[in-house]
Amino acid sequence: MVAGMVRAATIEVGPRHRITSIKSALELAADGDTIRVVGGTYREGNLAIHKRVAILGVDHPVIDGQKQYEPLSIFAPNVTIQGFTIEASGQSAVTDIAAVKIYDTHHVTIADNVFDDNFFGVYIQGSSQCTIRNNRLTAYGKTEQLTGNGIHAWKSDSLHIGGNTVTGHRDGIYLEFVTHTEVRDNHSLNNRRYGLHFMFSHDNGYYYNTFTNNGAGVAVMYTKHVRMEHNVFSENWGDAAYGLLLKDITDSHVAHNVFSRNTTGILMEGSNRIQMQRNQFQGNGWALKIQASCMDNRLTQNNFVQNTFDVATNGSLVLNTFEHNYWDKYEGYDLDKDKEGDVPYRPVSLYSMVVEKYPMAMLLFRSFMVVLLDRTERVLPSLTPENLKDDRPLMNPVDL
Amino acid sequence: MNKIIKYVIADLLRSRTILVYTAVLLVLSFSVFSMEDNADKGVVSLLNIVLFVVPLVSIIFSTVYLYNSAEFMELLVSQPLRRNVIWMSIFIGLAGAVSLAFAVGVGIPVIFYAATASGLILVLCGCALSLIFVSVALWAAVRIRDKAKGIGLAILLWLYFALLFDALVLFLLFQFSDYPIENGMVALSLLNPIDISRILILLQIDISALMGYTGAIFRSFFGTGGGVALTIAVLILWSAVPLWFSLRFFKRKDL
Amino acid sequence: MITIQQLSKRFGKLQVLNEVSLALEGGQCVALIGPNGSGKTTLIKAILGMVIPQSGNIRFKGKDIVGEWEYRNEIGYMPQIGQYPENMTIGQVLDMMKDIRRVPESTLDYDLFNAFGLGGMLDKRMRTLSGGTRQKVSACLAFMFNPEVLILDEPTAGLDPISTELLKDKIIGERQKNKLILITSHVLSELDDLVSEVIYMQEGKPLFHKTLQSLKAETGTNRLSSAVARVIAIHEFVD
Numbered sequence: 085m086v087a088g089m090v091r092a093a094t095i096e097v098g099p100r101h102r103i104t105s106i107k108s109a110l111e112l113a114a115d116g117d118t119i120r121v122v123g124g125t126y127r128e129g130n131l132a133i134h135k136r137v138a139i140l141g142v143d144h145p146v147i148d149g150q151k152q153y154e155p156l157s158i159f160a161p162n163v164t165i166q167g168f169t170i171e172a173s174g175q176s177a178v179t180d181i182a183a184v185k186i187y188d189t190h191h192v193t194i195a196d197n198v199f200d201d202n203f204f205g206v207y208i209q210g211s212s213q214c215t216i217r218n219n220r221l222t223a224y225g226k227t228e229q230l231t232g233n234g235i236h237a238w239k240s241d242s243l244h245i246g247g248n249t250v251t252g253h254r255d256g257i258y259l260e261f262v263t264h265t266e267v268r269d270n271h272s273l274n275n276r277r278y279g280l281h282f283m284f285s286h287d288n289g290y291y292y293n294t295f296t297n298n299g300a301g302v303a304v305m306y307t308k309h310v311r312m313e314h315n316v317f318s319e320n321w322g323d324a325a326y327g328l329l330l331k332d333i334t335d336s337h338v339a340h341n342v343f344s345r346n347t348t349g350i351l352m353e354g355s356n357r358i359q360m361q362r363n364q365f366q367g368n369g370w371a372l373k374i375q376a377s378c379m380d381n382r383l384t385q386n387n388f389v390q391n392t393f394d395v396a397t398n399g400s401l402v403l404n405t406f407e408h409n410y411w412d413k414y415e416g417y418d419l420d421k422d423k424e425g426d427v428p429y430r431p432v433s434l435y436s437m438v439v440e441k442y443p444m445a446m447l448l449f450r451s452f453m454v455v456l457l458d459r460t461e462r463v464l465p466s467l468t469p470e471n472l473k474d475d476r477p478l479m480n481p482v483d484l
Numbered sequence: 485m486n487k488i489i490k491y492v493i494a495d496l497l498r499s500r501t502i503l504v505y506t507a508v509l510l511v512l513s514f515s516v517f518s519m520e521d522n523a524d525k526g527v528v529s530l531l532n533i534v535l536f537v538v539p540l541v542s543i544i545f546s547t548v549y550l551y552n553s554a555e556f557m558e559l560l561v562s563q564p565l566r567r568n569v570i571w572m573s574i575f576i577g578l579a580g581a582v583s584l585a586f587a588v589g590v591g592i593p594v595i596f597y598a599a600t601a602s603g604l605i606l607v608l609c610g611c612a613l614s615l616i617f618v619s620v621a622l623w624a625a626v627r628i629r630d631k632a633k634g635i636g637l638a639i640l641l642w643l644y645f646a647l648l649f650d651a652l653v654l655f656l657l658f659q660f661s662d663y664p665i666e667n668g669m670v671a672l673s674l675l676n677p678i679d680i681s682r683i684l685i686l687l688q689i690d691i692s693a694l695m696g697y698t699g700a701i702f703r704s705f706f707g708t709g710g711g712v713a714l715t716i717a718v719l720i721l722w723s724a725v726p727l728w729f730s731l732r733f734f735k736r737k738d739l
Numbered sequence: 740m741i742t743i744q745q746l747s748k749r750f751g752k753l754q755v756l757n758e759v760s761l762a763l764e765g766g767q768c769v770a771l772i773g774p775n776g777s778g779k780t781t782l783i784k785a786i787l788g789m790v791i792p793q794s795g796n797i798r799f800k801g802k803d804i805v806g807e808w809e810y811r812n813e814i815g816y817m818p819q820i821g822q823y824p825e826n827m828t829i830g831q832v833l834d835m836m837k838d839i840r841r842v843p844e845s846t847l848d849y850d851l852f853n854a855f856g857l858g859g860m861l862d863k864r865m866r867t868l869s870g871g872t873r874q875k876v877s878a879c880l881a882f883m884f885n886p887e888v889l890i891l892d893e894p895t896a897g898l899d900p901i902s903t904e905l906l907k908d909k910i911i912g913e914r915q916k917n918k919l920i921l922i923t924s925h926v927l928s929e930l931d932d933l934v935s936e937v938i939y940m941q942e943g944k945p946l947f948h949k950t951l952q953s954l955k956a957e958t959g960t961n962r963l964s965s966a967v968a969r970v971i972a973i974h975e976f977v978d
Contacts (some may be wrong), residue, residue, distance in 0.1 A: 321692065321695035345691075347693065389522075390525065392689075442661050449686060492824070494827070498826040554822075559822070561787070562818070563811060564839065564840065736791055
């Protein structure tokens, strides 16, 4: 170990140094060495890294893929890429070219880099214990097909993805078959498709991320044991856009999140045993759409404020629990002063069911006739699901 | 022109109905805003008052006023005045009084509690509806000599715009839901000034939901400058056309 | 001053005026009489432009009145029942009329205003006034602007006897200023000492248009009412 420390050398690369290309530095380097690269632009085609080196940029040197190459391919473990601007990777409809691609290895760190105008940003496959931290990724694709994902991981384990900002990619963060991973403090905005997209990625946690104004919001599918906490999902507007789509998600926690001004706050399909607690649903078209295929979900202590519709569903059988939520549309009373309403609140309005079936009926929303219909239905429920109700609605919002 | 307007307005502003109307709106608005914890919810609660009560009061009050002042109009016509000056003065007087009552009754609470885009649009739409339904009342009252029949027609017109029209739209919507009727529906809603006002306010407070299925239509129509201009133009037409027809008739009417 | 040629007006099926032709000059005080529904009020309203005739024309000082309004500056009109905006005060009504006419204050005629004692009630609202007081306001307004033509529709209806006398004195005074005065009334006895000519309307047509003198001479009576009764009797006998 001590011998190793002593042997570790630092190789300087730069226009004024003896070594002017990263490629030759890599040839000279031994495992454990550090390569320091100073200013300038490096156009060296593909740099394949097979040694355990740390490559550090000073003053953000540029690695240019000239729209043809994959600038960095990492095959060795314990590699660090830090402080670079990596731009203009190649594009391909056949292979997924990325600015940085990590192949079947472990303990790689990609930190403090700027990724500009790449196809994929960071691509991780078959790797574990990698850290993707504080990078800024921007792409300018006009359509979903012309751009790749910002941070893309496939068949990996125990990653840490934190503090990154992803804009303009297809999906901001994409995980498939990725386990035991923490995604924290990222900002994913204005991406073509999803801010966050994962499938078959069990036992992951997502904390303190912000997903704003992505084409279709956030979609997560076919996964167990997910924790999503303290995230913000906002301004995902559009025909098929949601703050969060939960499709076949089971045994998971969704807590302390804010869903603000989305067409649909959360859409749940085939999802079971999810605990939803202390979320704020504010100013959404539909705060929550819960399909009849969902069961044993539990919603407690959430705030529903200023949503056009609070809850919509497509069936009459409801096997989920709503309790102790605050609904700003609740018009009941609290005679025994226990801060819970004495009559149940029915969050599904008749007209939301009409709109579900005839979208154009939205045109008549808030007309006197519709108000009349909804009031009647609230007094004498006939079409809305009998047992979708909050028996103990809170009189005041939950302090989140 | 302003020779008579000021007297008509002075007369109307002292009318008990207008004073009561203003007071009721003020009390309602202040209590709605003080009960609701946020401004947009207050605007939503007021929306139904505006869409329901404002047209009703505007059309009924104006019709009754016109019938009650038949002799006064005779007196004016016997004076050296042009008939269109008389009629326009009465329109301006009525429209001014009714919309002033609304602007005070709802506008002031909105400034206090909800000085937002949605609040502003609510007040503007209320004023526009006042003008439009005064204009419709003028048309109804000038066409029908019998007071009871005239007031009956006014109530029917209000019922049509406030309720029946929407029922008709909903019916069409259910009947033809399998066809691409989106643009037709938007065009249809332009035929009712109450619906136009409602949709304008909807675009402020339910924008997230509107950006859903029907979003494309709403955005491509009401969201654009051209759509807004067209909407305003239609509202202006709605107040100008009945007025113009009533004026044309009044000029040839025997008093 | 006013010439009417073949004036016809129908309300629906009802022929109210039927080819009426008349010539009225300054200095005349004309009584327009006839049974209810004979077309007196409609004729007056036609002259004032309040009723639009189907055919025929009315000339005021030689000018057709169709579409005109300025000529009404020279007409003072006292309607049968004067209705005013009920929340306005007498003072405001007077101000409004002055605003409409725009006549210099010095030329205004306040005789009736003073005679009726309206000065003390300027702040009273119209809705609180009795029918008689309203008539006083109407009369006062008709004379106030010194018009060349006065049209008085049942001027004494609702007035107390003293006010009636005051009004009659005023009418006689104005007649001497070479004005044209047109009066309709049911109470023929009141017209005796006022009028110079009589037009009797029946079924939308003037049955006769004579001077009071010739009428009295023809019938050999000294009172208007009996003279009129006599003429009508003769006409019916002829028919």
